[in-house]
Amino acid sequence: MSTFRSIVFASVISGFIVGLVVTVVQQFGTVPLILKAEVFEKAAATHHHDAPVAAEPTAAGHDHSGQEHAAHDHGDHEHGAGDHEHGAGAWEPRDGFERNAYTAAANVLTAIGFALLLAGFFAVRSGVTGMSVSWHEGLLWGLAGFAVFTVAPGLGLPPELPGVPTAPLLSRQIWWLAAVLATAGGLAMIAFRRSVPAAMSGVILLTLPHLIGAPELANVDTNVPSSLTHQFVTAVTVTSLVFWTLLGGVTSAVFARFDRGATV
Amino acid sequence: MSQSQLANAQTSAQISLPVAAGQVGRLSQALMAMALGLFAVGMVGFSNIDVVHNAAHDVRHSNAFPCH
Numbered sequence: 001m002s003t004f005r006s007i008v009f010a011s012v013i014s015g016f017i018v019g020l021v022v023t024v025v026q027q028f029g030t031v032p033l034i035l036k037a038e039v040f041e042k043a044a045a046t047h048h049h050d051a052p053v054a055a056e057p058t059a060a061g062h063d064h065s066g067q068e069h070a071a072h073d074h075g076d077h078e079h080g081a082g083d084h085e086h087g088a089g090a091w092e093p094r095d096g097f098e099r100n101a102y103t104a105a106a107n108v109l110t111a112i113g114f115a116l117l118l119a120g121f122f123a124v125r126s127g128v129t130g131m132s133v134s135w136h137e138g139l140l141w142g143l144a145g146f147a148v149f150t151v152a153p154g155l156g157l158p159p160e161l162p163g164v165p166t167a168p169l170l171s172r173q174i175w176w177l178a179a180v181l182a183t184a185g186g187l188a189m190i191a192f193r194r195s196v197p198a199a200m201s202g203v204i205l206l207t208l209p210h211l212i213g214a215p216e217l218a219n220v221d222t223n224v225p226s227s228l229t230h231q232f233v234t235a236v237t238v239t240s241l242v243f244w245t246l247l248g249g250v251t252s253a254v255f256a257r258f259d260r261g262a263t264v
Numbered sequence: 265m266s267q268s269q270l271a272n273a274q275t276s277a278q279i280s281l282p283v284a285a286g287q288v289g290r291l292s293q294a295l296m297a298m299a300l301g302l303f304a305v306g307m308v309g310f311s312n313i314d315v316v317h318n319a320a321h322d323v324r325h326s327n328a329f330p331c332h
Contacts, residue, residue: 004293011301030326090314092321099322106320110308110327116301120294127290150328159328172330173310236328 003127003259007119010255014119015112018247022111023104025242029235031103033228034162040224041163111243114145115251122255132256135249142248144187150240152183152206156214159236161229164222167215179209 093099118141122133133141153176160166182205189202308320309329317324317331324331 092318113304120298
């Protein structure tokens, strides 16, 4: 079987297992906190929407369509400011089963995606060493994934609940990606180059994104309680630890099974 | 370099040649799979399309992907 097929088969199987397990874990950890925060978010949103219409009756009062237009503009403005406002009228899953089904599907897709990345490394690694990557080594790769994709970006951009205002999306996405790349590069320098200069540049790479600093708002005005945010940071980090260790272990074990014929 | 060393070097070169070619194939296939994986994660976590955002909303928050 070709390497590509082994990687894809192993990733799809592992992604399904880990994605579904994590969906269950999230139902107890992160999802209840998101739903609680959305109550605060919706309360704030209706308050915001009512305010300008009541405050400017003359500006919007000429005819009915004008008033609607003014309200719509206000909604757009909020979205641009980074508030938690979905695109007006865009489809979204209904609360309950439908919403959780899409969450499960998105979790499985994410897990398959990250499994493809891990299995790609396992294929290269086992090709170089001539031995398949053990579940234990796979778990360590999973821990590296946890450090790269959760810990490092989370230091600068802690997990956010809906309804908490944040810096503009694009700037955060760019910093997130930079933190991920720098951390992956830094860890690789330390793990695979056994020299002092390489280790030092690795450490510099690890710290660099945090010296530059993540984009943040000068003052955050939210009615989401800080205790809820704190619980959410813990829940996300622990869930992610489960996700990555499980994904590393399972993907390496399944990939080794599919790839056995190819490496020997 | 003695004759036997030369012979050894030649033999190892002959042996390692197909292995090296296999490694290149393995590397490119691994890279292809990894690119596919990053594309999947990018769609779920970073796509600006409203419908994708709304479907994957809770997952984005739960994975601490930058959202909204």
